[in-house]
Amino acid sequence: MLIRPLYLVVLVLIGGSIFLVYSALAPSINPYLSVSQVRSGAYAEREVQVLAILEDWAVGDEGALMLRLSDGNATLNVTYRGLPPQGLTKGQKIVAIGVLHPPDGLNATRLLVKCPSKYE
Amino acid sequence: MIPAPFSLAEPFLFLALLLLCLDLLLLSGEGTMTAFRSKTASFAAMLGCLLVITSYLLLTLGFVTDAFFLREVYSYSSSSLSLAFKLGGPWISGNGSLLFIALLLSLLYLGYRRFGGQENSVYQYTTYRVLDVILIIFTLVPLLQSPFSEVTPATPDGISMSPLLQTFWVLIHPPVIFLGYVLVFFAFALMVSALITGQQEHLRSRWYTGSLLAAWLFLAMGIALGGYWSYVVLGWGGYWAWDPVETASLLPWLALTAYFHLPSPGNKRLKELTLMVTFSLVLYATAVTRGGFSPSLHAFGASPVGYLFLGIALAFIVSFLFLFWKRGLHLPPLEVDLRSVPSISFTIAFASIVALLAVCFIGVTLPVLGGIAGIPFSVGGEFFTAACFPLILALAAAFIGCGSSLTRERFAGLLILTLAIGGICALLRFPTPNTLADFGLPLLVVSGGIILVRLGLTLRKKYFSPRQWGRTLIHFSLILILLGVLVSSAAETETMSVPVRAGSSADLFGTSVVVTDILVYPGVGQVYYPTHGFVGPEHASLTVQAEVENGEIRVQRPLVMSYYPLYGMVSVPTVISTLDRDIYLSVHPSNTSQDTLVRALMGADVSPGEVVLSVKVVPFIALIWTGIALMGLGMMVILVGELVRRR
Numbered sequence: 001m002l003i004r005p006l007y008l009v010v011l012v013l014i015g016g017s018i019f020l021v022y023s024a025l026a027p028s029i030n031p032y033l034s035v036s037q038v039r040s041g042a043y044a045e046r047e048v049q050v051l052a053i054l055e056d057w058a059v060g061d062e063g064a065l066m067l068r069l070s071d072g073n074a075t076l077n078v079t080y081r082g083l084p085p086q087g088l089t090k091g092q093k094i095v096a097i098g099v100l101h102p103p104d105g106l107n108a109t110r111l112l113v114k115c116p117s118k119y120e
Numbered sequence: 121m122i123p124a125p126f127s128l129a130e131p132f133l134f135l136a137l138l139l140l141c142l143d144l145l146l147l148s149g150e151g152t153m154t155a156f157r158s159k160t161a162s163f164a165a166m167l168g169c170l171l172v173i174t175s176y177l178l179l180t181l182g183f184v185t186d187a188f189f190l191r192e193v194y195s196y197s198s199s200s201l202s203l204a205f206k207l208g209g210p211w212i213s214g215n216g217s218l219l220f221i222a223l224l225l226s227l228l229y230l231g232y233r234r235f236g237g238q239e240n241s242v243y244q245y246t247t248y249r250v251l252d253v254i255l256i257i258f259t260l261v262p263l264l265q266s267p268f269s270e271v272t273p274a275t276p277d278g279i280s281m282s283p284l285l286q287t288f289w290v291l292i293h294p295p296v297i298f299l300g301y302v303l304v305f306f307a308f309a310l311m312v313s314a315l316i317t318g319q320q321e322h323l324r325s326r327w328y329t330g331s332l333l334a335a336w337l338f339l340a341m342g343i344a345l346g347g348y349w350s351y352v353v354l355g356w357g358g359y360w361a362w363d364p365v366e367t368a369s370l371l372p373w374l375a376l377t378a379y380f381h382l383p384s385p386g387n388k389r390l391k392e393l394t395l396m397v398t399f400s401l402v403l404y405a406t407a408v409t410r411g412g413f414s415p416s417l418h419a420f421g422a423s424p425v426g427y428l429f430l431g432i433a434l435a436f437i438v439s440f441l442f443l444f445w446k447r448g449l450h451l452p453p454l455e456v457d458l459r460s461v462p463s464i465s466f467t468i469a470f471a472s473i474v475a476l477l478a479v480c481f482i483g484v485t486l487p488v489l490g491g492i493a494g495i496p497f498s499v500g501g502e503f504f505t506a507a508c509f510p511l512i513l514a515l516a517a518a519f520i521g522c523g524s525s526l527t528r529e530r531f532a533g534l535l536i537l538t539l540a541i542g543g544i545c546a547l548l549r550f551p552t553p554n555t556l557a558d559f560g561l562p563l564l565v566v567s568g569g570i571i572l573v574r575l576g577l578t579l580r581k582k583y584f585s586p587r588q589w590g591r592t593l594i595h596f597s598l599i600l601i602l603l604g605v606l607v608s609s610a611a612e613t614e615t616m617s618v619p620v621r622a623g624s625s626a627d628l629f630g631t632s633v634v635v636t637d638i639l640v641y642p643g644v645g646q647v648y649y650p651t652h653g654f655v656g657p658e659h660a661s662l663t664v665q666a667e668v669e670n671g672e673i674r675v676q677r678p679l680v681m682s683y684y685p686l687y688g689m690v691s692v693p694t695v696i697s698t699l700d701r702d703i704y705l706s707v708h709p710s711n712t713s714q715d716t717l718v719r720a721l722m723g724a725d726v727s728p729g730e731v732v733l734s735v736k737v738v739p740f741i742a743l744i745w746t747g748i749a750l751m752g753l754g755m756m757v758i759l760v761g762e763l764v765r766r767r
Binding site: 013014016018023025027028029030031032049051058059082083084086087088089 | 282283284353471472474475478482483486495496497498499500502503506507614617684686687688689690691706708709710711732734736
């Protein structure tokens with residue numbers, strides 16, 4: 001049997017995937033916040049994604065990484081207990097993802113540092 | 121003032137641009153083509169290509185001879201950089217890589233012009249014109265973002281390449297993926313030419329089929345090499361992060377995969393449209409990578425080149441659709457036989473690939489739009505996982521039906537039974553702690569098993585069909601990769617960082633590490649420090665001599681960590697691979713180790729003190745790499761088979 005408008009079947013499948021995409025997408029959109037936005041108080045006890053300049057870092061107690069992030073106007077202390085990314089250097093842009101606990105700072109679960117490749 | 125011969129590079133590129141434009145102009149009136157005009161056009165094109173190649177060689181010469189007055193050489197090289205990285209410098213660097221694409225395109229164009237045959241046909245002239253347009257674009261861009269700009273005042277040395285780039289993988293990953301891009305351009309030119317001239321028979325040539333299959337192979341291997349590089353060097357055992365740049369590179373490959381899975385293989389219009397999408401997605405991936413529209417792990421800052429490539433992609437799409445409309449072409453219906461399980465499976469496979477492409481495109485494009493609108497955000501990896509998971513299962517189900525002699529009822533029964541087993545596994549959280557993985561594993565195992573049986577049957581046949589062999593291998597390899605992804609990500613274990621000293625030992629979740637010695641090496645290499653204006657050592661290193669024991673594995677491995685003042689602390693992980701697991705061992709930065717290395721760099725005689733180690737055990741990751749190798753093999757079998765068949 002030949003189905004002339006098979007595009008309809010494909011459209012139904014694409015429609016289904018659009019629904020899946022929508023339901024998966026809604027909770028996955030994470031805005032990049034600045035340190036000043038995070039320090040405004042609106043994000044207390046919420047998971048946030050902060051894009052900022054790394055001012056300083058050190059390895060603290062029990063191997064935890066202590067970082068100070070800045071956007072030029074405000075600073076934010078970040079504690080990270082995972083494997084530190086490669087080539088962490090002061091002055092570079094990094095992304096810290098985690099839960100904000102004012103006034104202590106951000107308890108990061110992920111740190112993202114840009115890959116050094118620029119070639120593609 | 122840039123000295124000769126480097127000062128000639130930009131004029132050469134400009135002259136190449138003019139010559140390619142001349143070729144385009146001379147070929148435009150193919151109806152009134154004379155022998156003299158044809159020869160002049162050919163000479164102009166060949167000279168243009170040779171000038172592009174010469175410009176590229178001049179940039180390479182700049183790297184090899186330490187011409188630090190060139191910004192590209194200054195930014196990516198130093199006098200102590202090894203020759204291999206200097207030779208690779210042009211494609212590793214930002215603007216040089218655009219020139220590298222122009223080089224590959226020029227070489228391919230020269231080869232086609234010389235060996236493409238039927239020199240005086242209308243089809244050939246049209247193909248040359250399309251190739252001229254593409255090569256003009258890729259010659260113009262390096263002129264706008266020139267790798268030959270000058271550093272003033274001149275410095276005695278360069279700031280060198282990031283240590284994370286100084287690996288074997290940077291020498292092969294970019295060329296492989298760029299070659300994939302260039303082959304897509306080439307196949308696109310052949311297809312557009314056939315569309316313009318109406319000479320569809322040329323789409324059965326070795327050049328067309330070969331370039332498409334080779335592009336598919338190179339794109340797949342390029343992505344895989346990037347993933348492996350990330351796994352062993354950059355990403356602490358992570359091979360894929362759903363970063364916009366990574367995902368963008370997946371788009372053309374998925375589109376090309378859809379091309380090879382069209383339910384109606386004879387449907388020329390749909391093939392043309394799919395190749396147009398692939399071509400546009402290559403330009404789109406380049407725009408996303410270089411445009412810096414949204415924060416990405418890869419893209420660095422905004423560049424007008426991103427907008428330029430977006431504009432070019434849009435221009436090509438509009439021109440192509442106009443051509444389609446002008447020739448009165450329309451898409452004929454797809455065909456599916458609802459009584460045939462292979463036909464249904466083929467359609468499901470095609471729809472799944474298209475849907476995967478749509479998911480990835482949406483996930484990449486939304487942050488791009490957000491970035492352009494000034495509202496930066498990211499789309500988390502959870503989105504891709506949740507949206508791709510059912511599509512991957514649909515694809516695995518399609519593999520079962522593809523080439524099978526099952527009835528519809530038996531096929532449906534087998535799927536229901538497999539999914540029911542998956543449901544029970546998910547409820548029991550067996551065999552991994554991840555519910556999604558447990559649900560999907562039975563379907564993947566059944567699919568893989570059936571493909572293996574099919575492969576065995578293919579082996580027994582007297583007639584060797586490269587296409588069938590290759591296809592079965594690729595399907596099996598994809599199942600292996602998916603199994604590896606599900607199991608390794610669901611069951612990996614990772615230790616916290618543990619401090620150790622020379623002579624001490626640590627038990628890291630079943631992995632015993634005995635540190636026999638820690639050696640500190642003073643500053644080595646030579647780079648220019650722009651902030652302080654002097655030339656000094658590039659880095660200092662420490663090596664931890666470790667005996668590692670995990671189950672039956674017992675090995676001695678050195679673990680290296682270095683301090684680069686310009687790039688921070690960099691550790692080279694050690695991966696101990698076995699069939700069922702990888703032990704991923706690394707030294708991590710600590711205040712003590714950084715102090716040690718800073719003082720060593722200054723020339724002080726220091727004792728190492730304590731260092732921090734961590735261990736990650738990743739089960740069955742070998743499935744992924746084996747799957748990738750088999751996929752490459754399967755693609756090569758099809759490619760060689762087609763080239764031989766169409767000889």
